[in-house]
Amino acid sequence: TPVVVEWAMYELAKNHGCQESLYEEIKSVCGDEKVTEENLPHMPYLNAVFHETLRKHSPVPIMPLKYAHKDTEIGGYHIHKGSQIAINIYGAHRDEKEWEDPEVWKPERFLTGKHQLQDMHKTLAFGLGRRACAGSMQAMNISCTAVARMAQEFKWTLKEGQGDDDDTVLFTTHKLQPLEAYITPRSTL
Numbered sequence: 001t002p003v004v005v006e007w008a009m010y011e012l013a014k015n016h017g018c019q020e021s022l023y024e025e026i027k028s029v030c031g032d033e034k035v036t037e038e039n040l041p042h043m044p045y046l047n048a049v050f051h052e053t054l055r056k057h058s059p060v061p062i063m064p065l066k067y068a069h070k071d072t073e074i075g076g077y078h079i080h081k082g083s084q085i086a087i088n089i090y091g092a093h094r095d096e097k098e099w100e101d102p103e104v105w106k107p108e109r110f111l112t113g114k115h116q117l118q119d120m121h122k123t124l125a126f127g128l129g130r131r132a133c134a135g136s137m138q139a140m141n142i143s144c145t146a147v148a149r150m151a152q153e154f155k156w157t158l159k160e161g162q163g164d165d166d167d168t169v170l171f172t173t174h175k176l177q178p179l180e181a182y183i184t185p186r187s188t189l
C-alpha cells in the first residue's frame with residue numbers, strides 16, 4: 001500500500017495538470033473539509049489516479065505462482081499437470097495491444113465510461129479469481145485517502161533531476177530512489 005502511495009505522489013508531482021484536476025475534484029466534493037473515506041465513492045478522478053498508478057507501477061509485478069493439479073487449457077494454451085504458472089503482471093500492464101501509450105501515466109484512460117468506479121479489477125494488480133487479493137478494498141481506502149489528503153494540503157513539485165525515474169527495487173517494486181519533492185501549502189498559494 002505505501003508503494004502505490006509513493007508512486008502516485010511521484011506521478012502527481014511530475015504531472016501538474018493531473019494534480020490540478022485531482023485538486024479541483026477534492027475542492028468540489030469536500031469544500032473546506034478534510035477528505036475522508038466517506039468521500040471516496042464521489043471521487044472518480046482520485047479512483048482513476050489509484051488504478052492508473054497500479055497499472056504503471058504494479059506493486060506485485062509477477063503473480064504468485066499457481067500450480068496445475070491436472071492437465072488443463074487456458075486461452076488456447078495447454079498446461080500440463082504439475083506445471084507452475086507465473087503471470088507477468090508488469091508485462092500485461094504495458095501491453096500495447098491492451099493499453100494506448102502504456103508508458104504514459106494517464107488517469108483519464110479510466111474515465112471513459114468503460115470501467116465501473118467500484119470495480120477493483122480494472123487491472124491485474126490485485127490478481128483475479130479465487131485467490132485474488134483479500135485486502136484490495138482496504139488498500140484502496142487507505143491509499144486514496146492518503147493521496148487525497150496530501151494533494152489537498154500541498155502542491156507537489158519534483159526535485160530537479162527526479163523526472164524520469166521509474167527504477168524499482170525488491171519484489172514489491174519499491175521506488176529505487178525515494179521520492180524527493182518540494183511541497184507548498186495550498187493555503188499560501
Ligand code: HEM
Pocket residue numbers: 001004058059060063064124125126127128130131132133134135136138139
Ligand atoms: C496496493 C496494495 C496491494 C496490492 C497491489 C496487492 C496485490 C496482491 C496480489 C497480486 C495478490 C495475489 C493474488 C493471486 O495470487 O491471484 C494478493 C494476495 C493477497 N493479499 Fe494483497 N495486495 C495489496 C494490499 C493488501 C492488503 C492491504 C492486504 C491486507 C489487509 C492484503 C492481503 C492479501 C491476502 C490475504 C492475499 C492472499 C489471498 C489468497 O491467497 O486467498 N493485500 N495481493
